[in-house]
Amino acid sequence: xxxxxxxxxxxxxxxxxxxxxxxxxxxxxxxxxxxxxxxxxxxxxxxxxxxxxxxxxxxxxxxxxxxxxxxxxxxxxxxxxxxxxxxxxxxxxxxxxxxxxxxxxxxxxxxxxxxxxxxxxxxxxxxxxxxxxxxxxxxxxxxxxxxxxxxxxxxxxxxxxxxxxxxxxxxxxxxxxxxxxxxxxxxxxxxxxxxxxxxxxxxxxxxxxxxxxxxxxxxxxxxxxxxxx
Amino acid sequence: xxxxxxxxxxxxxxxxxxxxxxxxxxxxxxxxxxxxxxxxxxxxxxxxxxxxxxxxxxxxxxxxxxxxxxxxxxxxxxxxxxxxxxxxxxxxxxxxxxxxxxxxxxxxx
Numbered sequence: 001x002x003x004x005x006x007x008x009x010x011x012x013x014x015x016x017x018x019x020x021x022x023x024x025x026x027x028x029x030x031x032x033x034x035x036x037x038x039x040x041x042x043x044x045x046x047x048x049x050x051x052x053x054x055x056x057x058x059x060x061x062x063x064x065x066x067x068x069x070x071x072x073x074x075x076x077x078x079x080x081x082x083x084x085x086x087x088x089x090x091x092x093x094x095x096x097x098x099x100x101x102x103x104x105x106x107x108x109x110x111x112x113x114x115x116x117x118x119x120x121x122x123x124x125x126x127x128x129x130x131x132x133x134x135x136x137x138x139x140x141x142x143x144x145x146x147x148x149x150x151x152x153x154x155x156x157x158x159x160x161x162x163x164x165x166x167x168x169x170x171x172x173x174x175x176x177x178x179x180x181x182x183x184x185x186x187x188x189x190x191x192x193x194x195x196x197x198x199x200x201x202x203x204x205x206x207x208x209x210x211x212x213x214x215x216x217x218x219x220x221x222x223x224x225x226x227x228x229x
Numbered sequence: 230x231x232x233x234x235x236x237x238x239x240x241x242x243x244x245x246x247x248x249x250x251x252x253x254x255x256x257x258x259x260x261x262x263x264x265x266x267x268x269x270x271x272x273x274x275x276x277x278x279x280x281x282x283x284x285x286x287x288x289x290x291x292x293x294x295x296x297x298x299x300x301x302x303x304x305x306x307x308x309x310x311x312x313x314x315x316x317x318x319x320x321x322x323x324x325x326x327x328x329x330x331x332x333x334x335x336x337x338x
Contacts, residue, residue, distance in 0.1 A: 010321065011320075013321055014320075014321065014324045017328070039235070042239065043239060043242075046239065046243045047239070047242050047243050047246055048246075049246045052242060052246055056238070056239075056242055059238060059242075060230055060235055060238055063230070064230050064231075064234040064237075064238065066237065066238070066241055069238055069241045069242060069245075070241055070245055073241065073242050073245030073246060073249075074245055074248070074249060077245065077246050077249035077250070078249055079249075079278075079281075080246075080249040080250045080253075081249060081252055081253050082253075082274060082278055083250075083253075083278070084250070084251075084252065084253025084254050085253055085267060085270055085271055085274055086271050086274045086275050086278065087254075088253065088254065088257055088263060088267065088271060089263070089268075089271060091254070092259035093259070098254075102250055102251055102254050103247065103250060103251075105250050107282055110278075111279055111282060114275045114278075114279070115275055115279060156336060157332075158332065158335055158336050159302065159328075159331050159332035159334075159335035159336060160328065160332055162302075162303070162306060162327065162328050162331035162332070162335075163324060163328040164286065165283075165286045165287065165303075165307070166306070166307075166310045166323065166324040166327040166328050166331075167324055168279065168282050168283045168286050169283055169286075169307065169310055169311065169314075169327075170310060170314050170320055170323050170324055171279060171320075172276075172279045172280060172282075172283050173311065173314050173315065174318075174320070175275060175276050175279050176276065179275070179276055181273060181276045184273040184274075184276040184277045185276050185277070185280055187273075187277055188276060188277030188278065188279070188280030188281050189280045189284065191277070191281070192280060192281040192284035192285075193284055193291065196284060196288060196291060196292060197292070200292070201288040201289065201292055201294070204284075204288075205281065205285065208281055208284075209278075209281070212274070212277050212278075212281075213270075216269070216270055216273055216274075216277075217266070219273075220266050220269045220270075
């Protein structure tokens with residue numbers, strides 16, 4: 001277990017920077033809108049979904065609308081269904097830890113856990129668990145700092161949000177170099193970019209994922225029919 | 230919103246988010262054999278989905294809606310991150326240099 005923690009921790013350092021900053025920004029934004037510090041902290045503890053929590057500030061400033069809240073939550077978070085397909089097998093042997101790692105499957109945790117190749121001598125289950133738990137701790141800690149002493153941070157952190165772009169970029173490069181799935185890369189990129197231009201930056205992920213499902217589905221059927229001959 | 234309405238909203242958001250995270254795992258529990266197409270997808274999706282997440286991270290630049298002062302730092306820091314990573318293959322090095330370069334260019338702009 002100790003061994004897997006030593007393996008897991010360095011992988012979460014970029015997320016430490018990103019989540020402390022984003023969590024902090026979230027805490028500052030929420031309290032600047034008049035919410036008590038406990039509200040953003042509670043949200044980070046129970047919801048743990050960055051994009052959704054920023055959206056929730058707007059929802060909670062507007063008149064109460066449970067139906068719109070449900071629909072917006074499902075739409076913003078629909079990408080998690082996809083993460084589930086990838087993590088089904090890796091997470092299938094986790095036992096009691098399974099509930100927590102599924103609950104904490106954010107974009108950043110997914111990107112790390114889905115792209116890393118864990119060496120045989122390291123315990124896989126605990127590695128997934130440590131990465132998920134560390135990221136969760138960073139997010140809650142960032143929110144607490146932002147919601148309580150956020151306005152007194154002494155140094156200039158402008159631009160640190162780029163750390164998550166850099167993380168995603170580097171993990172994509174690693175994924176391409178290790179998997180050599182250039183066609184999957186092309187399909188992922190083109191589906192997303194075309195969908196981005198058609199549906200706009202708020203709504204492009206669901207159509208992009210459907211496009212990928214259809215293209216990969218056809219590829220699967222094509223391989224099957226070739227295999228039968 | 231009253232306190233009660235706020236609490237209900239938080240509960241809805243919590244349950245909605247959990248639904249999207251758990252649904253796939255509930256449809257295919259570990260006790261059941263997953264269909265072959267899901268195995269097939271799970272091999273190709275990491276590459277395609279991480280590509281989608283990168284597009285998401287760069288959505289403002291790609292749709293030309295990014296604040297003007299972020300465009301130059303983003304382009305330069307992105308190129309630097311890619312080059313350093315292909316050269317050294319050190320995750321933390323590429324990310325740190327890219328981010329510090331971005332912060333520097335953004336703050337002097």
